[in-house]
Amino acid sequence: MTQDTVFPPNPKALDAMLDWANQRIQRGPDPRHGAQSVAALAARLDGAITAKGMDSARAFALFSDVIVPSTRPFDHPTSLAFVASAPSPAALGFDAVLGSAGIFAGNWDGGSGAIYAENQALAWLSSLAGWPATSGGVFVSGGTMGNLSALHAARTAYPGPRPDRWRILASAEAHSSITAAARVMDAEVISVPTDEGGRMDADSARHALSQTSGVFAIVANAGATNCGAIDDLAGLARLAAEQGLWLHVDGAYGLAAMTDPTQRAQFDGIEQADSFTVDPHKWLFAPYDSCALLYRDPAKGRAAHGQRASYLDTLDGQAWNPSDYAIHLTRRARGLPLWFSLVTYGTEAYAKAIRQTRDIAEAIAQGITDTPGLELILGPQLTVLLFRAPGLDDDAIDAWAEAQRRSGALLCLPTRWRGEKVLRICVVNPNTDPDHVLTVLRTLP
Ligand SMILES: Cc1ncc(COP(=O)(O)O)c(C=O)c1O
Incomplete structure (x- = not known):
């Protein structure tokens, strides 16, 4: 049978797209861009999907002239709201080509080279935390998914009998993703008051613990979103060890500062944590979407995650399969832009x-x-x-x-x-x- 080429490549259109990417990376975004109304977007985009399609230059213009200007350019240097993003040129350029490599990075069989390199970037992060070389994890889409995956592993590892109600102890300044994770897990967040700087200390956490039951994890902030506070990681690590609890450090934003030796001491105590998250798409100069989720003991991540199905039986279960460490199966090698940027510029x-x-x-x-x-x-x-x-x-x-x-x-x-x-x-x-x-x-x- 001779098949028709239904999707013929268009070299000129590809050149134009790559050229646009090149220009965007070198020029940076326009800070005046931002959200448009549904009506304004409808006027320009409705009817774009048709039975016969359209010329690719026209299709691409919908992206460059309508879609992009209707998005907020968080990576502009004047973008100081929320937690913005500042991807390096190498990371952005690499990300632009990564998609074209079509890598399946859910398991070793599909993505060994990419996974090996991603694991090098994870190992660098874990060495900054002072963790053993046996630690490991996976890149997930963002801090929300990283926190949820870590907390599910924490609960799975809970050694005691199932309590009446599962609870998570966290600072009053904890990110909203902790509450979101608790909702998914049908758990409750016990909110611990903080000091005037938004920091949770071990005494307040101990007091809150003594007033409740069913706690399976303490979540510490390493860079609270609203105020930047870093909780008393050393004190909380001691408390968690004493009570047999899992300590998860949410460093989606702040743990990036571990890379600067002059700022590292603020995170002392993270050496003893059971898991942490840090988002390369926030302050580690990588593009969306990327959260590094690390387990001190990856076997505990594996015990909680991973999917089993007869059609997956051919895969090597002993190999490092990223799908075993979070709630996902198919994944792009989203840790590679960080890896490439690190390899290019150096630590x-x-x-x-x-x-x-x-x-x-x-x-x-x-x-x-x-x-x-x-x-x-x-x-x-x-x-x-x-x-x-x-x-x-x-x-x-x-x-x-x-x-x-x-x-x-x-x-x-x-x-x-x-x-x-x-x-x-x-x-x-x-x-x-x-x-x-x-x-x-x-x-x-
Ligand atoms: C401390 C902290 N944790 C978690 C998150 C959630 O990360 P994401 O938006 O990547 O899901 C954020 C986002 O700003 C954050 O600042």
């Missing part, structure tokens, strides 16, 4: 970029302190800082933030801290210019 460049980012956050904090009409409330803790403009009411703060976003000057959004609407900055981009940021902030008072 010292990572330490330097992290240190530089921290210096930028300190310079912004100092500038806020020095500016009449602005008040630094907290930080920088890692690279998060909270501040207020006492002369402005809540509506005026919203209006200012929206005006800066629209003009592309700065993405700096409000949050709540101890009940008050305040402004928050989180720097993850070593190219953020603190002088520019301060010039914009000085339009506030």
Whole structure:
């Protein structure tokens, strides 16, 4: 039988796409881009999918001229809201070609070379934590999936009889993904009050533990999203060991700072944790989507995860199969852009970029302190800082933030801290210019 080539390659169209990717990586994003209304998008995109298709240049223009401008460019150096992203050019360029290699990285059989290289990047992270070489894990889509997968492993490893109610102990500043994971697991989160900097200490955790039952894991923050706090990891590790509990460290944002030797001591105690997560797509200069999930004892990850089916019986169960370590089966080798960036620039460049980012956050904090009409409330803790403009009411703060976003000057959004609407900055981009940021902030008072 002679088959028709239903999907003929179009070399000119491929060139144009790769050229666009090249330009985007070198030029960076346009900070004025952002969300559009459904009506505006419908007007440009409705009817795009047709029975006969369209010329690929026209199809690609829908992406470059309509879709991209309707997305928020988190990787711009002026993007200081939420936890942004700052992928290196090598990581972005590599990511652009990774898809074309069509690698199945769910199991060793499908993706051995990619998995070996991903594991090198994981081993680097685990060595920064002071973990043994026998530790290991997998890259999943994001911190939410990493935290859920780790907590499921924690519960599976629980040595005692099944309690009436499963519970997770976490700081009041824990990321919303911990509550989301608890909901999926039909568990309850016991929220531990924090100190004035948003930090959970071991005494507060011990007190909360004494008031409840059924706790199978303590979740510690290593860089709380809202305030950057790092919990008392050493004290919590001792508490977890004493009580026979699993300690999971959510370092989706903050654990990147382990790469800078001058910041490493803040994480002392992580050596004793059972699992941790850190997202290369946040502060480790890799593109979306990527979370490194590490288990001190990977057998505990394997006991909780992995899928069995007769059609999978041909696979080597003794090999390192990433699908055994989280809730997934098919996966792209999403750890490879981090690996490629590390291989290209070297780990010292990572330490330097992290240190530089921290210096930028300190310079912004100092500038806020020095500016009449602005008040630094907290930080920088890692690279998060909270501040207020006492002369402005809540509506005026919203209006200012929206005006800066629209003009592309700065993405700096409000949050709540101890009940008050305040402004928050989180720097993850070593190219953020603190002088520019301060010039914009000085339009506030
Ligand atoms: C501390 C922390 N944990 C977990 C997450 C969730 O990560 P993701 O959005 O990649 O699922 C975030 C996201 O900002 C975070 O800051």
